[in-house]
Structure formats: structure tokens, C-alpha cells
Amino acid sequence: MASALPIALTIAGTDPSGGAGVLADIKSFQSRGVYGMSAVTSLTAQNTLGVQDVFNVPAGFLDAQLGSIFSDEAPHAMKSGMIATEEMMHVIRRYADEHSIPFVIDPVMISTSGHNLIDEGAIDYLRDSLLPLAATVTPNIPEAEKLTGITIESEADIEKAAKIFMDEIGVESVIIKGGHLKGDAVDYLFQKDDSLKLSSERIDTGHTHGTGCTFSAVITAELAKDRTLEDAFRTGKKYITEAIRKTPELGRGQGPVNHFAYKGE
Numbered sequence: 264m265a266s267a268l269p270i271a272l273t274i275a276g277t278d279p280s281g282g283a284g285v286l287a288d289i290k291s292f293q294s295r296g297v298y299g300m301s302a303v304t305s306l307t308a309q310n311t312l313g314v315q316d317v318f319n320v321p322a323g324f325l326d327a328q329l330g331s332i333f334s335d336e337a338p339h340a341m342k343s344g345m346i347a348t349e350e351m352m353h354v355i356r357r358y359a360d361e362h363s364i365p366f367v368i369d370p371v372m373i374s375t376s377g378h379n380l381i382d383e384g385a386i387d388y389l390r391d392s393l394l395p396l397a398a399t400v401t402p403n404i405p406e407a408e409k410l411t412g413i414t415i416e417s418e419a420d421i422e423k424a425a426k427i428f429m430d431e432i433g434v435e436s437v438i439i440k441g442g443h444l445k446g447d448a449v450d451y452l453f454q455k456d457d458s459l460k461l462s463s464e465r466i467d468t469g470h471t472h473g474t475g476c477t478f479s480a481v482i483t484a485e486l487a488k489d490r491t492l493e494d495a496f497r498t499g500k501k502y503i504t505e506a507i508r509k510t511p512e513l514g515r516g517q518g519p520v521n522h523f524a525y526k527g528e
């Protein structure tokens with residue numbers, strides 16, 4: 264019997280310092296009242312100063328983890344973050360095909376600290392074979408540029424990129440995050456027949472390690488509760504704004520956000 268407790272799964276890499284990846288996702292799920300599960304794609308050695316090393320889990324062992332999860336208690340929604348290799352993407356695609364639960368893809372490519380987290384050769388597969396399976400995709404500006412092949416500097420460019428995501432790549436919906444542009448922090452949700460733009464003031468801080476992971480995890484948590492994507496996006500935006508505003512100032516580099524800060528519904 265399906266659990267009454269909402270359950271969300273993250274398929275992502277680990278960050279031992281707790282700011283990004285699986286740990287950020289699980290903290291986000293927990294703080295939204297959602298039971299968290301994880302399947303690890305890569306173990307990274309990283310902290311607020313950068314990524315020191317990466318160990319990719321063999322694709323067969325990712326399969327084993329997902330098999331353990333789905334053969335016992337399936338989650339109500341899932342997200343993916345860092346997926347370094349195409350082989351791992353093949354495995355994830357199979358589970359996404361077999362289980363019709365909302366799937367949020369955060370197409371992680373480069374860490375805030377500038378380290379590459381995906382094989383260059385896997386990007387085509389991610390775009391062509393994984394993104395079309397997602398309920399929504401949450402690229403930041405550099406990721407949206409890489410996936411659409413256009414330069415994004417303005418709102419008109421964001422609209423052009425969204426059209427490529429929906430009409431050419433075939434995604435159901437896309438949330439393009441404007442954190443890397445200048446001015447207010449503006450994010451855009453595009454769905455088939457409508458769009459929604461959410462804006463917040465830009466908080467003057469260097470502590471934005473794990474913002475993308477946290478934002479997409481909150482959206483996934485809300486989808487696990489059967490909320491609409493629009494509601495999930497609104498909650499994600501409020502949550503990440505508070506989390507950045509009240510950063511705990513940890514580490515000697517780009518610190519993590521605060522997963523205790525947002526108190527709203």
C-alpha cells in the first residue's frame with residue numbers, strides 16, 4: 264500500500280561538507296516534512312573552497328541502489344542532480360520510464376566553485392534522452408546556454424531558450440533560474456500554455472553553495488505532496504530566498520545556505 268507520508272528520492276552526488284548534492288537535498292526534503300531517500304551517483308571530496316576529487320559510482324551499483332528502492336517502497340516524486348556519465352543516465356532513464364512519478368531534473372554541470380561535474384560526452388544524452396522524461400527541468404543560465412546553444416543575457420533570451428527547451432528538446436516544462444544574471448534574482452517557469460515569473464531582491468552574499476540543489480529539492484518535495492508545479496515553484500523561490508538571506512556563514516569559501524530558515528507553508 265502506498266505510504267501516507269510523502270516520500271521524495273534524490274539521485275545525485277554527495278558533498279561531504281553538506282552544502283550541495285544529496286545532503287542538501289535530504290535536508291530540504293526533511294525541512295518540508297517529506298521523507299527522503301537517496302541513490303548516490305558520485306562521491307565527491309569537496310568543501311566551500313572547491314571540489315578536490317570525484318569518484319563515480321559504477322553504473323551497475325547505481326542500478327542496485329535504485330532497484331533496492333523501487334522494489335520495496337516507491338517514492339512519490341524524484342529529482343536528479345549530478346549525473347557524471349552517460350552509463351548512469353541509461354540506468355536512470357529506465358527507472359524514470361518504468362515509474363510514472365514526477366521527475367525533476369536539475370541538469371548539474373559545473374559547481375559554483377568552477378569544477379566540471381559531468382562528462383562532456385554525456386550532455387547530448389542528457390538533453391535528448393533524459394530531459395524529455397522530466398516533469399520539469401531547472402537549469403541555471405550557463406546550463407540553459409549549453410543545452411540550447413544560445414547566449415542568454417536578457418529576458419527575451421530566456422524566452423527564446425524556453426521555446427527551444429519545449430519545442431525542440433521536448434520538455435514538458437522548464438524553470439530557468441536567473442541567479443547568474445545581474446539585478447534582481449528572477450526565475451521563470453514555462454509550461455505548455457502559461458508562464459510565471461518570480462522575482463526577489465538579489466542578496467549580497469558569496470554563500471550560494473548548493474542553491475540550485477536546494478531549490479530543485481524543495482520543488483520535488485512539494486510535488487511529492489501532490490502540489491501543483493506552480494505552487495512548488497512559489498514555495499521553492501520563497502524557501503531559497505530565506506535560505507540565502509540567513510546563510511550560516513560556514514567554511515572559508517563559498518558557504519552553504521540555511522535549510523532551517525524558511526518557516527512558511
Ligand SMILES: Nc1ncnc2c1ncn2[C@@H]1O[C@H](COP(=O)(O)OP(=O)(O)O)[C@@H](O)[C@H]1O
Pocket residue numbers: 402403404440441442443448449450463464465466467468471473474475476478500503504507
Ligand atoms: N544572490 C542571490 N540572491 C537571491 N537569490 C539568489 C541569489 N543567487 C541565486 N539566487 C536564487 O537561487 C536559486 C538558484 O539559482 P542559481 O544560482 O541561478 O542556480 P545554481 O545554484 O544552479 O547555479 C534561484 O532561485 C536564484 O534566483
Ligand SMILES: Cc1ncc(COP(=O)(O)O)c(N)n1
Pocket residue numbers: 275276277278283284285307344345371373374375376471472473474475476
Ligand atoms: C555533489 C554535487 N552536486 C551538485 C553540486 C552543484 O552545486 P553548486 O552549483 O551549488 O556548487 C555540487 N557542487 N556538488
